[in-house]
Amino acid sequence: MSIFKNIYRWLFRSLANQLLFTYLLVITIALFVVSLWALFMIKTESITDLRNSLEVEAVNLGLEIDNDLALDSIQAKQRIKAAVDRHATKLNVLITVVNDDGHVVADSNASVAPSSGENISNQAEINDALAGILAVATRTSPSTHTDWYYVAYPVRAAGTTQGVIRVGVSLSNITQRLRHDLIVFLEIIVATGMVTVLISLWLARRVNRPVREMSAMAKKIALSGDMSEFVPVSRRDEIGELGLSFNQMIGRLREQERVRQEFIANASHELKTPTMAIGSVVEALQAGAGEDSTLRPQFLNSLERLVERQSSLLQDLLDITRLDGGSERGWMDRVAISQVIHDAVEQIRPQAEKKDLVIRLNLDNEDSFVPGNAIRLQRAFVNILTNAVNYTPSGGVVTISVTVQEPGQIQITIQDTGVGIEPADLPHIFERFYRADKARSRSSGGSGLGLAITREILARHHGTINVESTFGKGSTFIVTLPLAETAETARAEDQGNK
Numbered sequence: 001m002s003i004f005k006n007i008y009r010w011l012f013r014s015l016a017n018q019l020l021f022t023y024l025l026v027i028t029i030a031l032f033v034v035s036l037w038a039l040f041m042i043k044t045e046s047i048t049d050l051r052n053s054l055e056v057e058a059v060n061l062g063l064e065i066d067n068d069l070a071l072d073s074i075q076a077k078q079r080i081k082a083a084v085d086r087h088a089t090k091l092n093v094l095i096t097v098v099n100d101d102g103h104v105v106a107d108s109n110a111s112v113a114p115s116s117g118e119n120i121s122n123q124a125e126i127n128d129a130l131a132g133i134l135a136v137a138t139r140t141s142p143s144t145h146t147d148w149y150y151v152a153y154p155v156r157a158a159g160t161t162q163g164v165i166r167v168g169v170s171l172s173n174i175t176q177r178l179r180h181d182l183i184v185f186l187e188i189i190v191a192t193g194m195v196t197v198l199i200s201l202w203l204a205r206r207v208n209r210p211v212r213e214m215s216a217m218a219k220k221i222a223l224s225g226d227m228s229e230f231v232p233v234s235r236r237d238e239i240g241e242l243g244l245s246f247n248q249m250i251g252r253l254r255e256q257e258r259v260r261q262e263f264i265a266n267a268s269h270e271l272k273t274p275t276m277a278i279g280s281v282v283e284a285l286q287a288g289a290g291e292d293s294t295l296r297p298q299f300l301n302s303l304e305r306l307v308e309r310q311s312s313l314l315q316d317l318l319d320i321t322r323l324d325g326g327s328e329r330g331w332m333d334r335v336a337i338s339q340v341i342h343d344a345v346e347q348i349r350p351q352a353e354k355k356d357l358v359i360r361l362n363l364d365n366e367d368s369f370v371p372g373n374a375i376r377l378q379r380a381f382v383n384i385l386t387n388a389v390n391y392t393p394s395g396g397v398v399t400i401s402v403t404v405q406e407p408g409q410i411q412i413t414i415q416d417t418g419v420g421i422e423p424a425d426l427p428h429i430f431e432r433f434y435r436a437d438k439a440r441s442r443s444s445g446g447s448g449l450g451l452a453i454t455r456e457i458l459a460r461h462h463g464t465i466n467v468e469s470t471f472g473k474g475s476t477f478i479v480t481l482p483l484a485e486t487a488e489t490a491r492a493e494d495q496g497n498k
């Protein structure tokens with residue numbers, strides 16, 4: 001039992017074994033069936049040939065002895081015996097002649113055939129032939145244990161059966177030939193099996209090597225994160241394609257790893273600056289500034305600003321990693337876009353008022369809805385508006401316009417009359433940690449993450465963001481969002497989410 005279990009395990013341990021075993025099984029069965037069929041056909045054909053030649057012989061002999069068979073004389077019997085012997089020796093067959101009542105008149109070999117005078121009409125083929133039918137029979141000789149094939153031919157004259165000529169031949173020749181053929185077939189089967197094994201092993205090695213290489217590399221990446229190597233690809237078949245995809249995957253993983261490390265480096269760098277500043281303020285306070293009644297509030301104020309900046313930076317970092325993780329699900333609502341804009345404007349209004357900025361709000365349609373998350377969308381617009389306020393000098397104007405566009409889209413533009421963005425910076429401002437004007441942006445508390453977060457949030461809403469700017473004159477951010485198609489589908493969606 002355990003041997004079978006082991007064989008079974010070995011078979012299904014590798015793809016190569018499974019292929020090999022399947023090929024071998026199919027080929028052996030197929031060859032075996034074909035061989036059996038061929039042997040059967042050979043046997044049938046040989047017997048048909050034999051029967052035909054025995055029949056011809058019987059007919060010829062019949063023509064020779066039919067007259068003598070009618071005469072019941074000793075001479076006639078001797079003539080019959082001579083003819084029988086002649087034919088039998090010529091063809092190496094056994095010939096027995098019986099008269100019309102089934103008694104043996106002559107036979108070519110008394111040791112094998114029945115003796116003279118014996119009544120053998122009880123033997124089926126003799127009986128049939130006496131009735132006038134050409135009959136055949138196969139029998140095993142009790143003395144020699146070989147198969148004999150008999151053709152019994154009725155000798156007829158004047159409408160009656162005069163007797164029967166039975167020609168018999170040993171089937172040992174045919175059996176021998178069949179045995180020989182069987183051995184040849186078996187040899188072919190074994191040889192084919194061996195060739196199959198060799199070809200399968202060769203094929204399996206060809207397929208296995210690259211698969212093993214890839215598997216080893218995948219293991220290495222999984223265990224140690226080592227992505228330093230690509231798999232060698234030298235083939236153009238499916239395995240080669242798999243190798244290419246595998247390498248593409250490694251490339252992608254490397255890129256992701258690079259981006260991740262860059263992000264961590266940037267984030268640490270961003271966190272380091274305010275932390276060091278906090279450190280020096282605390283140091284100054286400890287060194288005595290804390291006792292000074294004019295310096296103390298100043299230092300505490302800057303400490304508060306630094307901590308605020310630190311926490312807003314941390315919030316940004318948290319937000320972007322959360323967005324990257326895509327862990328938020330089921331947060332789709334039916335959001336009234338005018339409400340979101342309204343809330344965002346109210347959130348930045350205090351800062352705008354501090355800088356004497358005018359905020360204009362042009363709402364086109366009060367009842368526009370987008371499928372999404374109100375808090376996230378508000379965050380996206382607050383980021384754009386914060387920039388507009390930060391990068392617009394006192395007395396400037398920030399204009400927000402909402403227009404419904406065909407087909408099923410809403411467009412929100414946020415235009416400021418601020419410092420604008422240099423053309424060289426324009427393509428980069430949505431990148432993480434990118435600041436167009438490092439000094440000013442940092443002093444205004446920017447982390448360089450705001451627009452990256454905004455773009456990420458909008459992408460989640462299948463929206464887009466673009467920017468147009470004239471350096472020194474102001475910038476316009478254009479946001480588009482797909483609308484909830486109709487009130488009904490939005491409601492259906494709502495119910496679907498519940």
Ligand code: ADP
Pocket residue numbers: 383387388391416418419420421429430434435436437441442445446447448449450451452475
């Ligand atoms: P930050 O937090 O530094 O503002 P953002 O990702 O929000 O980072 O913006 C990236 C950069 O794009 C900013 O540093 C700034 O230089 C530029 N920028 C964004 N909005 C404006 C604007 N309305 N006017 C001028 N420059 C802008």
